[in-house]
Amino acid sequence: MNRRQFLVNSGLASGLLLLLGNKAFSEESRRKKAGGSDPELVSPQNSTAKSVGYIEDFKKSAKAGGGKCSTCSLYVKVKDINGKEVGTCAIFPKMYVLGDAYCNSWAKKG
Structure with a gap:
């Protein structure tokens, strides 16, 4: 894999993680983990x-x-x-x- 392909794949992976992570770290889930009301x-x-x-x-x-x-x-x-x-x-x-x-x-x- 060359450097260009690595950077493209890294960018795509980062974007995907941000999209998926948004749901996992939503305000509701953070509040529940913190035990807040x-x-x-x-x-x-x-x-x-x-x-x-x-x-x-x-x-x-x-x-x-x-x-x-x-x-x-x-x-x-x-x-x-x-x-x-x-x-x-x-x-x-x-x-x-x-x-x-x-x-x-x-x-x-x-």
Whole structure:
């Protein structure tokens, strides 16, 4: 094997490991290994929440236009808590947002 082929193969292997490793070291698995509890829900009083206009009920926003966190491209459903859907959002790392919430950063899934 020549140097060029070695570098190509190494690059491909590294990329594959990064893709596979992402799942293995997801936030959920790290939290379970550390023995941590579930993340808390985002509070509308949170400074980031205020800056993006986060509200817990999309129906109370004139700007929502029917959009809510559960239909946003930044949102990933995790589970239901007390009958309400919650998930993760790229804007609020290490916190859960309600599926029926809304913020000004909403972007249609597509």
